[in-house]
Amino acid sequence: MTVELVFTRRFSMGHRLIAGTSEKCAIPHGHNEYVKVTLRPQEPKRLDGHQNMVLPFADAKTRWHNFIDNSLDHALQLSEADPLLAWFQEHEPERTSRIVVTPGDPTTEIMAALLFAKLSAILAAQGGLLRVYEIELQETPTNTVKLGGDPTHYLPYTNRPPHLCWWNRPDMSISDLPVLRS
Numbered sequence: 001m002t003v004e005l006v007f008t009r010r011f012s013m014g015h016r017l018i019a020g021t022s023e024k025c026a027i028p029h030g031h032n033e034y035v036k037v038t039l040r041p042q043e044p045k046r047l048d049g050h051q052n053m054v055l056p057f058a059d060a061k062t063r064w065h066n067f068i069d070n071s072l073d074h075a076l077q078l079s080e081a082d083p084l085l086a087w088f089q090e091h092e093p094e095r096t097s098r099i100v101v102t103p104g105d106p107t108t109e110i111m112a113a114l115l116f117a118k119l120s121a122i123l124a125a126q127g128g129l130l131r132v133y134e135i136e137l138q139e140t141p142t143n144t145v146k147l148g149g150d151p152t153h154y155l156p157y158t159n160r161p162p163h164l165c166w167w168n169r170p171d172m173s174i175s176d177l178p179v180l181r182s
């Protein structure tokens with residue numbers, strides 16, 4: 001028997017895709033998205049007949065939902081190759097902290113993988129009782145990406161060490177802009 005804890009959170013985002021696959025997606029636009037995560041215990045155990053919890057829901061989800069609400073919600077998602085990044089750095093540097101920077105276009109696929117890695121880092125920092133089994137990122141009511149397994153097998157190669165990639169850190173970061181600039 002497998003027990004799973006499933007949490008869903010909604011957030012709004014803006015992005016654009018500049019790699020040339022779709023002209024309409026190269027214009028900045030936004031979506032109201034849902035991220036649904038399925039967590040499993042690292043070591044499944046029998047309920048204790050008293051509290052009968054894997055972990056209180058609040059303990060399992062609060063830090064993750066803080067990240068969604070305070071870092072991801074209403075952030076702009078841009079490829080690290082997007083010239084809009086340099087525009088913000090020059091004209092509105094105070095707003096660069098609200099930009100999610102992705103290796104390549106910020107598609108639903110890569111955001112699902114980056115969020116999978118971020119939540120895995122957060123859960124590990126919380127003691128590792130739970131692990132991410134699956135993530136579903138619904139970009140629109142008609143488009144969802146579902147991802148399971150090891151996100152490091154799916155993410156593109158980057159020449160930065162793992163700790164200099166925001167998605168590997170159990171903090172609230174959404175970019176590595178100072179690193180990318182140097």
Ligand SMILES: Nc1nc2c(c(=O)[nH]1)N=C([C@H](O)[C@H](O)COP(=O)(O)OP(=O)(O)OP(=O)(O)O)CN2
Nearest residue numbers: 017022024025029031106107108109139140142143
């Ligand atoms: N594989 C992917 N393809 C596309 C992605 C993506 O993340 N992964 N994203 C987009 C755009 O963000 C776009 O806003 C949504 O695309 P699309 O389905 O083409 O547009 P609609 O919402 O209008 O689709 P309908 O289902 O017809 O309403 C594009 N492709």
